[in-house]
Amino acid sequence: MSRPMSTTTLSSVLETEHRDLAEAFTAFVRRELVPLAAELPEDGGLPPAELRAYVRRRSAKLGFYAGDHPEELGGSGMPFSAVVMLHHAAGRSGCPLAPYALAGSDGPSPLLRRGTEQQIERYLKPLVRGEATRCLALTEPNAGSDAFHLTTTARQDADGGWVLSGRKTFVSNAGHADFVIVVARAVDGDGKDLGPTAFVTGMDTARLRIGQRYEGMSGEELYELVLDEVRLPADAVVGGAAGVGAALGNGIDSLSRGRLVVAAMCNGIAEHALELGIAYARERKAFGERIGAYQHVQEHLVSSRAEVEAAKLLTLACARLVDDGVETPENAALAKLTSSETAVRVVDRALQVHGATGWVRGHPLEFLYRYVRMMTIIEGTSEIQKVIVARAMGLG
Ligand SMILES: Cc1cc2nc3c(=O)[nH]c(=O)nc-3n(C[C@H](O)[C@H](O)[C@H](O)COP(=O)(O)OP(=O)(O)OC[C@H]3O[C@@H](n4cnc5c(N)ncnc54)[C@H](O)[C@@H]3O)c2cc1C
Incomplete structure (x- = not known):
């Protein structure tokens, strides 16, 4: 191209x-x-x-x-x-x-990088080789953005094992995964709350089943997972005994990298959409002129160009800081917020520049318009990125 x-x-x-x-x-x-x-x-x-x-x-x-x-x-x-x-x-x-x-x-x-040696061997290595897939079950019907307000419980039994009960929702890849990481609130034998804890187990575990299936705007499949007194051994806790109650701390730094990866994908999508918009504006004629000569069309493309460059610089700078050992939730939140909101706007404008041509099923922009919409929701919504940044600014 x-x-x-x-x-x-x-x-x-x-x-x-x-x-x-x-x-x-x-x-x-x-x-x-x-x-x-x-x-x-x-x-x-x-x-x-x-x-x-x-x-x-x-x-x-x-x-x-x-x-x-x-x-x-x-x-x-x-x-x-x-x-x-x-x-x-x-x-x-x-x-x-x-x-x-x-x-x-x-x-x-x-x-899983914080997993025990056995978990790294059994779960992480096949994932790195691309031979297995997993899913992460965190969200619940009443715990989305407020992700650790969990009602799914993991009750410790007399032999140190765990019994998990609850419902998880909007879980990507659950229909195809080999195993699942479930986050539940651990409770000891006396009913004492030990905090959010990650467990890893095969998708074929008894009494773990898929409930409802949801289809997203661009064909993605999300699933409900039902845990009906699922019995897991003590070594199913990610990281072993040290992992009990540690999912929140472990989750926070892993989320930052996940957000930067989403930001990068958004910037790539936005750049692609912008290129399609520029190419079309240089070719398409209306009122005897190429439409790129009209200032309203230029406005769509120039604003997009400025926003894409800014989002890219922010994301690349954050990633470089991660390599230098500087990893802050607010940097990742700034990049994810800026890049995902930019991508949604840029794809929308590029489609507008294409008129009906871009709106027709089968056109790349028609698909991107539906595909990019999830980006301001996944890995924490835009509003939650703002909450993180506001907190870092000493507000709220
Ligand atoms: C494509 C896709 C894939 C997903 N994959 C997974 C997965 O694999 N595993 C998994 O566990 N979950 C997954 N999810 C769920 C996702 O993590 C949640 O949708 C997300 O965290 C938001 O939660 P919610 O949908 O319940 O919205 P809610 O939390 O109910 O939020 C609704 C609205 O209120 C706003 N809001 C909430 N709290 C605040 C606040 N404090 N301040 C300001 N605004 C606020 C939100 O920003 C949003 O606009 C996926 C979702 C999608 C769309």
Whole structure:
């Protein structure tokens, strides 16, 4: 595809370091994934599970999937800023299979990096190799943004094992996952609250079942999980005995990285949408002129350009700080808030520039318009990112 924008954009200052890696990933997407994506139905729904599994394993073999994990776990030991650039490249490629080539909500979880040796061997390594997938069951019908206001309980029994009861909702990938990380409120034998605790277990565990299935705007599948007195051994607690009551602390730092990865994907999507908008505005004629000559059209594209550059700079700077050991929830919140809100606006404007052409089912912008809408909700809503930043500013 032609690149209407200059390659020496402002944000390229922060992109030079891992440019070769990002270009190698983009070449893989073009060479291997774009031809496979051409076979998918035009409405842009969720690709079949076998195809997603193939993409994941192939990408792991090439060293892209879960690339930031150390080599002894099966990863490539990439810096986090390189991973962020790969997610950007996936979004920018416009290829609907590209996001599945990188570890997301079904891949290795930072929570499991705090797992016991046995958990790392049994769960984390197959995830890094792309051979298994998991899901994370945190949200409940009455605990979404207020994620740790949990009513799902894990009661400790006399032999040190746990009995989990409750309902989880909006869980991605639960219908295809090999195992689940469930966050529940641990309670000891005397009924004392021990705090939010993460447990890991196979999806085939007795008395754990899938309830309702929800279909998202762009074909994603989310599931309800029902835990009906699910019995788990003591070693199902992520991190072993030290993990009891520790899910909140462990979750907070892993969420920051998840938010930066979402921010990068959003920036890539926004850049792709902007490129489509610019290319169309240069070609399409109305009233005897190319529409790009009209200031109202320029306004859509120039505002988008400014916002995309700002969001990219913020995200790349945050990722680089993570590699330098500086990881703050407010930095990640600023990047996720700015990038996801920008992506929603930029895709909307690019569609507007295309008129009816962009609105028609099967056009890339029609799909992106539906796909990008989840980005201001997942990994914490925009309002929750504002709450985090407000707190860091000493407010509230
Ligand atoms: C595509 C997708 C995938 C998901 N995958 C998973 C998954 O794999 N596992 C999982 O556990 N969950 C998952 N979720 C659920 C997701 O984490 C929640 O939807 C999200 O945390 C918001 O919770 P909620 O939907 O209950 O909204 P609510 O918390 O009910 O919020 C409703 C509105 O109120 C606002 N609000 C709430 N509290 C405040 C406040 N203090 N200040 C200001 N505004 C506030 C929110 O920002 C929002 O606008 C997924 C959701 C989506 C859309």
